[in-house]
Amino acid sequence: MTDTSPIIRFADVCKTYVDDNGEGHEALRHIDLEINEGEMFGIIGLSGAGKSTLVRCINGIERPTSGSVVVDGNDIASLSSGALRELRTHIGMIFQSFNLMHSRTVAGNVELALINSKLSRDERKARVRELLELVELSDKADQYPSELSGGQQQRVAIARALANRPRILLSDEGTSALDPLTTRSILALLKKLNETLGITVVIIAHQLTVIQDTCTRVAVMSNGEVVEQQSVEGIFMNPQADITKQLVTAASNLSKVDDILQGRDSGFTLHDDEILAVCKYVARSVSEPLVSLASRRFGVDINILFADVSRLRESAIGGIVITIRGDKRQRDAVLDYFRQDGILVEVLR
Amino acid sequence: MSLLTDLFPNVSVRMDEFYDATLQTIWMILIVSVVSFVLSLALALLLTTSKPGGLSPNAVVFQIVDKLTNFFRSIPFIILATTMIPLTRFLVGTAIGLRGAVVPLIVGITPFFTRQIESAFMNVDPGVVEASVSMGLSKPQIVWAVYLRESIPQIAKVTSITVIHLLALTAVIGVVGGGGLGDFAIRYGFQRYMFDASVAVILVYLVFIYIVETTGKLIIASTTHE
Numbered sequence: 001m002t003d004t005s006p007i008i009r010f011a012d013v014c015k016t017y018v019d020d021n022g023e024g025h026e027a028l029r030h031i032d033l034e035i036n037e038g039e040m041f042g043i044i045g046l047s048g049a050g051k052s053t054l055v056r057c058i059n060g061i062e063r064p065t066s067g068s069v070v071v072d073g074n075d076i077a078s079l080s081s082g083a084l085r086e087l088r089t090h091i092g093m094i095f096q097s098f099n100l101m102h103s104r105t106v107a108g109n110v111e112l113a114l115i116n117s118k119l120s121r122d123e124r125k126a127r128v129r130e131l132l133e134l135v136e137l138s139d140k141a142d143q144y145p146s147e148l149s150g151g152q153q154q155r156v157a158i159a160r161a162l163a164n165r166p167r168i169l170l171s172d173e174g175t176s177a178l179d180p181l182t183t184r185s186i187l188a189l190l191k192k193l194n195e196t197l198g199i200t201v202v203i204i205a206h207q208l209t210v211i212q213d214t215c216t217r218v219a220v221m222s223n224g225e226v227v228e229q230q231s232v233e234g235i236f237m238n239p240q241a242d243i244t245k246q247l248v249t250a251a252s253n254l255s256k257v258d259d260i261l262q263g264r265d266s267g268f269t270l271h272d273d274e275i276l277a278v279c280k281y282v283a284r285s286v287s288e289p290l291v292s293l294a295s296r297r298f299g300v301d302i303n304i305l306f307a308d309v310s311r312l313r314e315s316a317i318g319g320i321v322i323t324i325r326g327d328k329r330q331r332d333a334v335l336d337y338f339r340q341d342g343i344l345v346e347v348l349r
Numbered sequence: 350m351s352l353l354t355d356l357f358p359n360v361s362v363r364m365d366e367f368y369d370a371t372l373q374t375i376w377m378i379l380i381v382s383v384v385s386f387v388l389s390l391a392l393a394l395l396l397t398t399s400k401p402g403g404l405s406p407n408a409v410v411f412q413i414v415d416k417l418t419n420f421f422r423s424i425p426f427i428i429l430a431t432t433m434i435p436l437t438r439f440l441v442g443t444a445i446g447l448r449g450a451v452v453p454l455i456v457g458i459t460p461f462f463t464r465q466i467e468s469a470f471m472n473v474d475p476g477v478v479e480a481s482v483s484m485g486l487s488k489p490q491i492v493w494a495v496y497l498r499e500s501i502p503q504i505a506k507v508t509s510i511t512v513i514h515l516l517a518l519t520a521v522i523g524v525v526g527g528g529g530l531g532d533f534a535i536r537y538g539f540q541r542y543m544f545d546a547s548v549a550v551i552l553v554y555l556v557f558i559y560i561v562e563t564t565g566k567l568i569i570a571s572t573t574h575e
Contacts, residue, residue: 059483088485099480102574103499112494113484144574160484 006034007168007200008058013067015053015224027053028064029224037167040194040201042211042232044247045221051204054221055170058202059091060084072167089116092161092199096173098153100145106156107132107141113163131159135189151182158189162199169193171203175210187214208235208251212310212317220244236310236317237280237344253308254278257321260305261348268305270323275331276305276349279338280319290341291322294334300326302334359543367533371553373447374529377519378557381454382512388455389462389511390504392418394492396463397470404478404488422460426518429457430525450519450527457518462511469503470496502573509565516557520550530554 015028027050035041043051056062057069060076069076074087100109110128119127132138135155145153154174161169171190175183191214194201205211211218211232218235220228220243227241239245249255257278260268270276295302302324309318324331338345354361392414398404399411421429430453434444437452473496481495497504523531530550538547 061479061482085485085487088483091483093480093483095476095480097474097476099474099476101477101495101499103501103572112481112486115490115494116485116487146575157480160480164485 005037007037007072008035008202009033009070010054010057011068011070013054013057013064013069015050015057015062016065026224028057031067031226033219033226033229035200035202037200038194038198039217040191040203040215042215042218043202043204043221044206044208044211044218045243046206049221050224051206051221052172053224055093055172055202055204058168058170059088059093085116089113089164090166091168091170092158092164092166093170093172094154094157094161094174096176098145098150098157098177100153100156100160102145105142105144106137106148109145109156110160110163113160117164127163128159131162132156134162135159149182150178151185154178154182154186155189158186158193162193162197166199168200168202171201173204173206176206183210184213190214208247209310212236212251220247233317251310252319253306254319254321256306257348270349271325273327274323274325275347276321276323277335277345277347278319278321279346280344281317281342290338290343291320294337298326298330298333298337300324300330300334357545357549359537359545360549363537363546367549370528370530370533374519374531374553374557376447377450377454377522377527377529378512378515380451381458381515381519382508384451385455385459385462385511385515386508388459389466392459392463393466393470394496396467397496398488398492404491418460418463421456422464426453426457426521427524429453430522430527434525445526446528450522450529454515454518454522454527458511458515461514462507465507465511466504469500469507472503473499502569505565505568505572509561512561513558516554516561520554 010031010033013028013031014026016024016026018024031054033054043054045051053062057064057076058071060079063077071087071091074083076084076087079087101112104112107128110131111124114124114127117124129138129141132141135158137152137155137159140148140152140156145156148156157174158169169190174190175186178186187210190201190203193199194214201214203211203215215232218230218232219226220235220241222241222243228235228239228244230240235244236248239248257276258264260276291302291304294300302322304320304322306321307318308320324334326334335345335347360367395410395414396418399407399414401408401411403411424432433453433456437444437449440452441448443449477499478491478495481491486494519527519529520531520534523529523533524535526532530553534547534550537543538545538550
């Protein structure tokens with residue numbers, strides 16, 4: 001995490017839409033949020049939580065009903081329309097549906113973003129070539145978007161978003177329409193841009209898997225509010241809000257244990273001298289040595305039912321669902337041993 | 350040549366008149382198409398940008414243009430053309446002939462054309478418009494580089510539909526003194542029972558429609574990259 005000042009700051013931002021019947025709908029409620037320069041920040045929540053409205057306040061496409069949004073030292077609400085357009089050229093944005101123009105070639109789409117730049121015609125062409133090289137699509141310059149795959153189209157959109165050397169890149173569900181493999185390559189590209197160009201990246205997603213490899217901090221949104229804001233590790237290890245817990249569960253293989261607890265897995269029976277436990281850990285890349293060590297040392301049988309290890313930015317995070325068979329004294333000793341090692345242990349049955 | 354004289358006895362003795370009528374109709378189509386295209390494009394842009402949720406929402410402008418378009422669209426053309434005679438005289442000095450025909454034709458076709466072009470603009474992906482806003486494009490730039498550019502194939506399509514619709518109106522205007530092929534067909538084919546005059550006019554209209562449709566298709570094919 002960088003220790004520089006925030007490049008994006010939301011202070012008590014509210015947004016209320018009034019529908020045709022005069023009824024208000026609160027899309028954003030009292031949002032306080034700071035995103036630091038150079039970080040990759042995730043905003044996660046179910047659809048309708050207000051994520052898209054929030055991100056559109058950053059480039060002024062949406063105007064807050066109250067509160068202030070300060071981006072790169074500019075209070076968005078106080079900018080003239082000209083100044084706002086100027087700021088927008090320095091905030092790139094990509095979308096779920098790519099939003100490329102069908103009537104323009106790949107190069108034409110990227111060049112459109114340079115329409116207000118002071119570059120000469122030749123410099124523009126050169127910049128477009130440079131951008132397409134960056135997203136590895138140099139050979140597609142003269143093709144039309146309809147001839148490209150979804151992942152390639154999103155790369156064009158990224159090249160377009162980067163055209164004016166933005167300091168901020170917003171991704172509004174930028175990978176939601178892509179298959180898992182393509183999602184990974186797009187996320188890797190965003191991470192590369194963040195690391196090599198120092199661009200602040202804000203990623204909106206409805207799945208934790210999208211942000212777990214890339215982001216350092218995460219805000220969780222529900223019903224127009226930011227219900228939780230912490231590091232990615234914290235979100236996985238120690239989720240606070242109910243919605244966060246649900247999202248973490250949905251992202252984890254360990255949620256299969258629910259089938260056992262609710263009796264849906266008929267092939268599983270627990271012996272009288274056996275307990276079922278879930279262990280969660282961070283920064284431990286291999287779980288087996290601990291399990292085999294404990295089983296040898298305390299003379300118990302440990303059986304791994306499920307395991308789930310995800311790599312976060314710099315650490316591994318994960319958990320195992322195990323059964324421990326032995327007498328009560330032995331089992332408790334194992335649990336103590338795990339806990340001393342910094343593992344969160346929860347005995348389920 | 351004798352075959353033509355046999356098949357079209359009444360037309361062949363009025364060849365000069367037939368040429369003149371054809372030319373008059375061609376001029377009607379050309380002048381009205383061009384003027385109405387420009388007007389309709391402007392009105393459709395006004396509707397698209399001023400409507401709620403558009404680039405520059407303006408309820409007053411939208412309601413006025415929207416209601417006026419509907420009003421003129423709801424008047425049957427033959428009634429519009431005859432009711433307009435005093436206005437036409439005032440504007441161009443005469444209500445008959447090519448000059449007299451052009452004014453009611455423009456008023457008659459423009460509301461239809463406006464709705465057609467407006468529907469072409471509606472097909473422009475709002476996401477693309479939002480993306481161009483996020484890139485910092487100004488409103489005129491978005492109109493020019495996004496709305497117009499993205500809807501060229503659609504505009505070509507609705508223009509060929511509209512011009513074909515206009516062909517029918519050019520025949521109607523002939524009945525009320527507008528001249529052209531419609532006038533020729535009514536005067537000889539209908540009132541004097543010269544069946545070959547009607548057939549000759551139909552054939553010319555067939556050629557017109559073929560030309561309009563083929564041109565439209567060519568433009569659509571060369572501008573579509575879906």
